[in-house]
Amino acid sequence: MNNLEIAILFKALCDENRVTIMELLKSGEKCACILLEELQIGQSTLSHHMKILCDSKMVVSRKEGKWTYYSVNENKIEEATHYLTTFSTSKKDKKCLCK
Template identity: 40%
Template sequence: MTYEEYAKVAKALSEPKRVKILDMLSCGEMCACDILEHFDFTQPTLSHHIKILVEAGLVTAEKRGTWQHYSINEQVAQQYIQGSIHLLTHSSECICETEGIQKEAKSLSSFVSR
């Protein structure tokens, strides 16, 4: 996961309604109609929030009949969690420990894949 990908996920998580949607999806796949019951907004607004979560890679969508069904993309969620641990803790693999100018170009991918 690159810094850009990490930041895109973080930005998607910056809206409390999207965080609540992810919390709901942590229980398992849900239909858009079921998610919508827990909010006081319209289906187009839900679609907007879901679109941002899908573009960030956090959520996958599958159309069945007239409704979309959503679930958490576990791989991206785990990469984000591991990236957060890496960014927020000091280790020998920290960017401050790498050498020269290359440290600016480093991505989180080498740390997330463990």
């Protein structure tokens, strides 16, 4: 992932509703109607949040009839996890040699 992709991905998680949506999707694919019911928000608000999550590629969608179904993109979550682990596995004992 490049820096722009990383920024888009983590920016997508900077909203409580989107974090809640990700929590709901952890258990599997959900229809937009279920997300609307769980979040108690309007359809246009849900569409806004889902666009951001889909643009970040953390969530994928598919149409079936008049409804859209959403699920977690496991590959993108693995990429984000890998990126975050690079912070904890970096060498922390490097000392500045500047004078």
